[in-house]
Amino acid sequence: MSKLLLHIFLIIALGYAQKNYPADTVLVSPHANIFEKTAILPIAAWQRVSYNSELLACQFYPSCSNYGALAVREYGPIIGTAITSDRIVRCNPFALNYHYEMHGEFHYPDYRLVDSVQVSRPRYTSNKSPLLAAGLSTIIPGTGRMYAGRFLDGLMGLWMVLLPGTAAYGSLKDGQSMKGNFFAGITLIFWLGEIYGAYRTAKYYQGPK
Known part of the structure; x- marks a missing residue:
């Protein structure tokens, strides 16, 4: 019965989606398959809340929800969701300080932290190994980020894996x-996000030496 209700909800939500919020453009796109739309559906639902509350405004540009929609559209529902989980981990109270350290760009006029899904090249040369960072987070989530110089992000990542893992x-x-x-699936997504996030941190998110 619960599965039937879920299917009905998805069909209705997909059928009535309009281009009122950024994620809706992907949700109603004829080029997105049903799996991508299903993964983006919670993002579209979240935007209906976050876009109507200043308290939930994201510090990044694009926002975490738009970042997630772009990642799912570009890389598919599984990898895209893992990439989104990496951004969620990094969207924490320490993000501004880390952004200053790497001399990151700001989006005007709202001064949000510019952080694109795709990064063409590192801003500064890194002396950290992306593969080693990814390997460390494969064994213990968060340790790859710590090795790459973002200890607090690593703690956040470890917490985001332990929390649903304990619930599972x-x-x-x-x-x-x-x-x-359900919780095991969330744990896996955030664990994959930690592996990706550790690699990306070591390769791209380094400040001047």
Whole structure:
């Protein structure tokens, strides 16, 4: 019954989506497949809340929700969602300080931190190994970012993996398989995001030496 209701919800939501918010342009695009649209649907729903509240305004440009929609459209629902989770981890109270350290650009007139999905080349030469960073976060989430010089981002990443991971373990232990699998999926997404984020941090997010 729950699966049927979910399918009905998705069909109705996709059918009535309009181009009122940025993610909607991808949601109604004939070039996006059903899997991409399903992954973008929560983003479109979130924009209906965040775009109507100054308290939820994102510090990045593009915003995390737009970044996520672009990542899913460019790389597909699985990799795109993992890339989005990396941005969510980096959208924390320490982002501005790290942005200053690498002499990052600002978007005017709102002075948001410019951070594109695709980065063509590093701003500064890095002495950190992206592969080593990714390998470290494969073993222990967050440690790759720490190695790359962003200790606080690493702590945030570790927390974002441990939180749903603990919920998944507890749910599965109590025999709640649906809930456990849901949290396990979130854990996997953030873990993949940590691997990608560690690689990207070591390669692109370095300041002048």
